[in-house]
Amino acid sequence: MSERGVGEGLADLGPARAGELLRLLRTTTPVLTSGLTLTALLALVAGAGRIVTPLTVQYALDHGLLHPHPGTADVVLRAVGIGAAGTVLAALASWWLNRRIFRRTETALAQLRADGVARIHEIQFERFGRLPSADLVSRLTSDLDAVTTFVQNGGVLLLVNAAQMVIAALLITAYSWQLALPALAAATLLLVVMRRIQAVVGRRFTVVRERVSAMQSVIGEAVTGIGVVRSTGTERRSRAAMDAAVEETAAAQRHTLVPLHTNTALGEVAISFITAFIVVAGVRWSTDHARWEPALHLSAGELVAMLLLVTFFVRPLQQLVQMLGEVQNAVAGWRRAMEVLATPSGVVAGPAARELPPGPIAVDLHDVSVAYGDNPPALRDLTIGIDPGEHVAVVGETGSGKSTFARLLTRQLAARQGRVLLGGVPIGQVSDLSFQRRVAIVPQDPFLFDASIADNILAGVRGDARALDEIVDSLGLRAWIETLADGLDTRVGVRGARLSAGERQLVALARTALVDPDLLVLDEATSGVDPATDVRVQHALGALTVGRTTVSIAHRMVTAEHADRILVFDHGQVVQNGPHGELVARPGRYAELHTVWVGHTLAGGPVPSPRDESAPRGCDERRGPTSTVRNDRSTP
Amino acid sequence: MSDLPAGALRVRPGEATVWPGLRTMVDGSLAHPAPALVATVTGIVNGITMIFGAAAIGWSTDHLIVPALAGNHVGRATWWIAAGAILGVSTLRWLTIMVRGIATGLVQHGSQADARRAVVHRYLDLSLAWHRRHPPGQLLSTAVADVDALWLPMIFFYFALGMATMLIVAIIQMFLHATVLGLIGLGLVAAVFGLNLLYQRLLGPRARAAQESRGRFGALALESIEGGQVVRTLGLADRERGRVGAAARGLRDANVSMGVVSSAFDPVIELLPTAAVLSVFAVGARQVESGDMSVGVLVEVVYLLLTISIPLNVISRFLGMMPVSTAGRTRIAAVLDSAETTSYGDRALAEDAGGGAVAVAVGTAVAGNAGPAGLGLRARGVGLVIGGTRLLAGADLEIRPGEIVALVGATGSGKSTLVDLLGRQTDPSDGVVEVGGVPAPELARGQLAAHLGIVSQTPWLFSGSVRENLQLDGHPREHRAYTDAELWSALGAAGADEVVRALPDGLDTRVGERGARLSGGQRQRLCLARALVREPGALLLDDATSALDPAVERDVLAALARLRGRVSVLIVGGRPSSVLVADRVAFLRAGRIAAVGTHAELLAAEPDYRRILRAYGHQGAGDE
Ligand SMILES: Nc1ncnc2c1ncn2[C@@H]1O[C@H](COP(=O)(O)OP(=O)(O)O)[C@@H](O)[C@H]1O
Ligand SMILES: Nc1ncnc2c1ncn2[C@@H]1O[C@H](COP(=O)(O)OP(=O)(O)O)[C@@H](O)[C@H]1O
């Protein structure tokens, strides 16, 4: 059994080239890529503003301070004045740049988040089902938060730094290309070495991310399963597992420290060597001691300015390399979010899409097989016809494929082989608009929104208090609602946790009944409900559903008895098919189940006898694959 | 490190961000003294090297650059000293940068691990009632993201410590050169700190608002995605887009409002040192002109001021992380300070009461039963109020040793609530639950789990293999691993042996997250087997056969019936099948026990009970 990875579900942008990523960026969030010229211009002004200092120093030294004379102060003051103006300008540019980038990225992120959730609801259901919700959510939350963090804590700085570096390099070259060349060569060497080390850091951070993700699963399991942990007294086991995961994460983090900080230190080494070089070589070259050609004629002011400029060049370079990790993080986060958007929408619409015919929906399966991953098929060579408006019950032991059949009809799973037709239309071609609300399923463990009972029931329709009251009354839920202190306004809690399991099912049934679908699939939808309520609700549903096709899966035979026809599932195949009266009279799987059921339900009947260990249940009935079951009434 | 040393993680909540934050950093350092000491020393040495670096540049200007370029002779020694000083200081600097970084990381990651352990251990101790009020997503985020946030400023803590030292020395040095220069330096530092405090003030509430928006968006996105099936079936995609889009825009606005503050402050704080340098020039020019100051000193001070911009930046960033750290700290403190833990006494259940000697493979026929008679359970006037709503009132129920009792009631009548109380998953608001004659809170930790088996209404499995799910910690009382024979016999009793045999890897098949690879009924049977293999003295089954088909249910109930006299069993479920194996039946109506008696007695006396039990009894066949 292979672990179904996340990658199999979502688009994988891992190997995508930069060009493709940029194209995606432009199409999904155009706000980010428009007006780049202004952004670059602002960054240049902001970066230039930082270099005002060395220039002012050089000017003040050469034009006054080194040869003090009356009026020196005025020269210096003039230089200071120009410098101050430049600084204010730079501050303004920087402020504008910051605001611009924050706003634009946040607008883009908000769009990614909203579009991401919308796309998730469009992804083909089978794909969607394979994706762990927690992973999808983290792509739109923590992964995108990494982008915000990056932008607010250094993204803009990165831009300004880059601008500053370019300007500083140009200035150094302008002062003296002879000194600049070796200095830039040293800087290039530094860059190469640092990138090498950064690659190691990057790999080690990947391990950290994997460990953190593993740790999240371990902790997540302990908190979601806390009830089981408590009742089995296995706190020690959970604690050990969590401690190990925490320690493994810390160990992976510690493993990054040496290369990470070696990299930081390298920049310092480069600065000191370049500084010493400029002092010694610059001075010697500019004096008569050396007769090197082409000669340098640096003034003291220029030399001091160069010393400062070296710092202005190497520091941002160093920060840039160090931030590579954060850049990688932000890009990885952004890419993970983009993978959601890059996953094709599974929505069936447009000219190729077809509508379901009006009225109750017929179901036709021809030689259909369904499998989960590499497992043996859960449904095999199934051929079934269900008439429009028919009420079909599906029975069979657990694991026989009933829920799989329900998922197949509601497009949560696709057939590996064979054809599935709804109302004569291949199920894959039915448009989403036509499918929604006309084909509905109520699963055993239904999902409720964290809202009131009324809001949940009305979720599928435009809010209408009268419709709400009607559905509550017609399903006979009034008495139950009245036992609740807040009645229909009771808040159900996250996933309905504040209701009992059966109550959740009742709310889901009311919600679906109100939508009034034309094909209704009930997958053990009342398994947690007490028998009296169950029977009442089933009867009410029956009455409400005249003129609708209903497939109800239940192991409570009473549901089956009221159905027009019964399909008996066994090991992924239909082994019996017919109305209750016919099947119960014929020896076979159904008759056996029914006998057991009657024994059960006859309050006061015989106490169940222990099963005979030597004869595996159901074996005698399995008379080879009865793979083709046709409804007599459905003619091709 | 198995457990947290007492006091190692004192998490102090509070509105003010800087002081509690600094104290948290100090606490973290004290918990990891060795790397913390190394980081502190290297941090401070590193700060001082910055002063030396500036001095080396100043010295070189005065003794080498200016005279040499003026055409004067400069001695060989001067060249060597200048180059040596620049390189020597820098060697010390990069060495300290490296060592400080590594040592800081050791403290930071060590502290994170400590905090994480403290939080997750707390999760295991907190009561289930507490857990039910806190969604798992939130708990996960506290254990992971909030802990990261709490220790985030640590990266800059020792760096900032060294920089603070450097600032003090630098300002003293500037005062030594000239009072005005000193004052300018002081002014710069004061301005930066003043701005930072203002920044914190403005940013704090915005950071909290952003954090809340983030939480809101996360919860909504999770809900929308988990409810994907409903969204599709009911065609709610547009509604969801609206809801989620609004939350995303709220988060955008909150983030932008943070950005607006920092976009104004960042350039100002960054360019302040430039302003200081320019003032130094304006002032220094006159002193150089009058010969009171050498050019070298001026260059040194400029270099110093430019160098100061680094520490100011570092300290600003350190302080800038405080609001985020505080937000994390508040949420961690809410977990660690929560008093809602389950309290335990020191009493133990007698070994024979717990069915320890019932070392019998359930599911195989047992002739004769000399073993002990199971563990009695009793609720005395038990009630439960949650959030002002009374779920259960004055419930009296006894399950005698070895007896099988069925609990019947309408949906929402409080059956699961009562099971939770009997198994001490929650503690009652009033009344008392006795287990084996001992009030449950007086039992020592682990006693209940060792003697009581619970199968809850929603089956839950760990993501490991079938075997791991059954083994867990092994036999709770005999402290050993189960043998395969024991596992198979429990599986047999739960009707799950055929299921497991049919799985691709048998006992070693992995069941997927929460058992997602299995069908509902298969999961339920494994949960049943997990309870049975532990050979409990009492079993609480909350509708534990709801997903089983009649044939399997019959077999499982028959296996349970064979436990009669050895294990006390409470079966929840309104189907006649489960009632029939019971010795007595309790009937719950709207949070009260309406009647207790035999099935026949209740049928006669309680019309509501009759309605539930007869609901499926189609052919009119009754008990009479
Ligand atoms: N998500 C899944 N991944 C792998 N196998 C699955 C999954 N869901 C169900 N199965 C397997 O498919 C078979 C049929 O399951 P299901 O349709 O749920 O049965 P039923 O509803 O009849 O109890 C079972 O053997 C089950 O283990
Ligand atoms: N955490 C909670 N907060 C408020 N009400 C709750 C909570 N849990 C359950 N309830 C309510 O308590 C009642 C009893 O629930 P429960 O014991 O689960 O019923 P059941 O008899 O179906 O097992 C229900 O009406 C349910 O809505």
Ligand SMILES: [Mg+2]
């Ligand atoms: Mg099923």
Ligand SMILES: [Mg+2]
């Ligand atoms: Mg319940």
